[in-house]
Amino acid sequence: MSKLSLPPLMPGGFLFGSGPEAVADPLALYTRAQRTLGDVVRLRGIPGINWYLVTHPAGVEHVLKTRGKNYRKPDRFNAPVRMLAGNGILAAEGDTWLQNRRLMQPAFHRQRLAGLVAQMAQAAELAAERWDRLAAEGAVVEVGEEMLRLTLRIVGTTLFSHDLSGEANVLGTAIRTAFQHVSMRMTMPFAPPAWLPTRENRRFAAARDVVHRTVDDMIAERRRSGQERPDLLQMLLDARDAETGARMDDRQVRHEALTLMIAGHETAAASLSWTWHLLSGNPGAAAKLREELDAVLGGRTPGVEDLPRLPYTRAVFDETLRLYPPAWGQPRESVEEDEIGGYRIPARNIVMVSQWVTHRRPDLWDRPDAFVPERFVGAGPGTFPPFAYYPFGGGARQCIGSSFALMEAQVVLATLAQRFELESVPGHEVVPDATFTLRPRNGVRMRIRRRTPSPAAVPA
Numbered sequence: 105m106s107k108l109s110l111p112p113l114m115p116g117g118f119l120f121g122s123g124p125e126a127v128a129d130p131l132a133l134y135t136r137a138q139r140t141l142g143d144v145v146r147l148r149g150i151p152g153i154n155w156y157l158v159t160h161p162a163g164v165e166h167v168l169k170t171r172g173k174n175y176r177k178p179d180r181f182n183a184p185v186r187m188l189a190g191n192g193i194l195a196a197e198g199d200t201w202l203q204n205r206r207l208m209q210p211a212f213h214r215q216r217l218a219g220l221v222a223q224m225a226q227a228a229e230l231a232a233e234r235w236d237r238l239a240a241e242g243a244v245v246e247v248g249e250e251m252l253r254l255t256l257r258i259v260g261t262t263l264f265s266h267d268l269s270g271e272a273n274v275l276g277t278a279i280r281t282a283f284q285h286v287s288m289r290m291t292m293p294f295a296p297p298a299w300l301p302t303r304e305n306r307r308f309a310a311a312r313d314v315v316h317r318t319v320d321d322m323i324a325e326r327r328r329s330g331q332e333r334p335d336l337l338q339m340l341l342d343a344r345d346a347e348t349g350a351r352m353d354d355r356q357v358r359h360e361a362l363t364l365m366i367a368g369h370e371t372a373a374a375s376l377s378w379t380w381h382l383l384s385g386n387p388g389a390a391a392k393l394r395e396e397l398d399a400v401l402g403g404r405t406p407g408v409e410d411l412p413r414l415p416y417t418r419a420v421f422d423e424t425l426r427l428y429p430p431a432w433g434q435p436r437e438s439v440e441e442d443e444i445g446g447y448r449i450p451a452r453n454i455v456m457v458s459q460w461v462t463h464r465r466p467d468l469w470d471r472p473d474a475f476v477p478e479r480f481v482g483a484g485p486g487t488f489p490p491f492a493y494y495p496f497g498g499g500a501r502q503c504i505g506s507s508f509a510l511m512e513a514q515v516v517l518a519t520l521a522q523r524f525e526l527e528s529v530p531g532h533e534v535v536p537d538a539t540f541t542l543r544p545r546n547g548v549r550m551r552i553r554r555r556t557p558s559p560a561a562v563p564a
């Protein structure tokens with residue numbers, strides 16, 4: 105294999121190569137790399153340090169699935185997550201990961217999750233009540249903040265049966281502080297080491313202690329009272345390995361619960377913020393969405409049985425995840441030397457796959473930059489080549505919460521879009537910022553307007 109050549113090199117600065125642009129604007133860098141040099145590209149940081157970008161679906165499948173065991177999550181990604189969520193499945197490797205993933209998997213099957221839809225809808229109803237007040241005032245809101253508040257409420261109630269979204273909520277506030285620190289460490293490789301008593305490190309340590317203590321108390325209380333609740337915490341406490349009967353100890357339950365919060369709340373909030381942004385710029389799609397909602401729900405709060413009857417609502421979200429995938433790229437580290445697309449990939453190098461680039465490749469997608477939910481209506485396995493569309497990753501490490509996220513998005517959009525229209529504020533430019541998740545850099549500022557469903561569409 106060593107006879108194969110390395111992939112073509114992306115030109116960059118003499119001293120730091122493409123390093124500075126990879127930090128400042130990775131989306132532009134990786135898009136240009138694919139457009140100019142093709143499916144597998146080599147990028148250089150400081151002399152001697154290379155990394156590789158793989159964006160062709162076959163190459164992505166190779167890295168994430170077929171040869172997935174040869175590509176592990178790099179420590180630079182795992183270490184910050186572990187600071188808060190220990191060896192939870194997002195950052196665990198090897199046997200620990202496999203054992204706990206197997207324990208948790210049944211809780212995330214669509215049928216089990218169906219029981220959580222009512223909690224999702226209730227949280228969306230509370231958001232609607234808040235928006236009613238804001239609409240009456242003609243308020244302009246930061247939609248990113250609104251969606252964070254809502255998804256934190258959803259994750260809090262579905263996980264712990266506990267509302268974390270209020271400003272005064274101690275756990276909610278500590279979780280937000282701790283998350284910010286974790287995502288800062290993921291995107292800033294040269295952040296001061298955790299043992300240095302900087303202000304930021306001390307703030308994080310204090311927040312992490314509050315989070316751990318409060319979650320531990322909730323677990324202990326649940327065990328003590330013996331009272332069962334219909335939430336994910338209960339599912340984690342009850343989980344048994346089908347073969348061995350093994351279960352998680354309380355510390356692991358704490359870490360898995362926090363893992364679900366880290367992985368599930370900001371990604372969901374970011375994707376919903378992008379949906380509102382796209383709908384405001386595409387009135388045709390917004391009108392079609394409302395037509396569907398009026399016809400199927402007629403102002404009602406959606407229940408789990410309504411979800412299959414809202415295919416356009418689902419397509420709007422699928423298309424959002426194509427254009428603005430919250431997980432915009434994942435780094436892996438090669439264990440052994442390998443070949444991808446006819447090129448040599450050395451051992452112990454970073455290999456990056458990027459949803460942002462693959463999802464917008466002109467050779468895979470018709471009108472790649474346009475918002476066309478119709479392409480997802482009626483789509484199923486086989487509609488697109490495997491790994492042309494992979495917002496939830498793929499292979500063994502694919503997102504465990506994908507069904508949760510899709511249900512949540514349908515419920516939130518169905519509840520809010522049938523009652524409100526969100527209008528962009530002129531002069532506020534919305535720019536994607538690729539940090540831990542793909543978020544709008546300066547938020548999405550929009551005006552909330554109440555709407556009345558078209559009477560013709562309301563079912564009798």
Ligand code: HEM
Nearest residue numbers: 193194367368371372375431434496497501503504505509
């Ligand atoms: C739109 C929302 C979401 C998106 C786009 C998303 C995307 C992803 C992606 C791409 C991965 C794979 C990462 C990798 O391979 O390195 C992942 C992993 C994961 N996600 Fe999600 N996710 C979302 C929502 C959620 C939710 C709601 C939950 C939990 C309730 C969740 C829990 C997880 C966990 C635990 C993992 C790690 C799985 C493992 O390594 O075994 N995610 N997610």
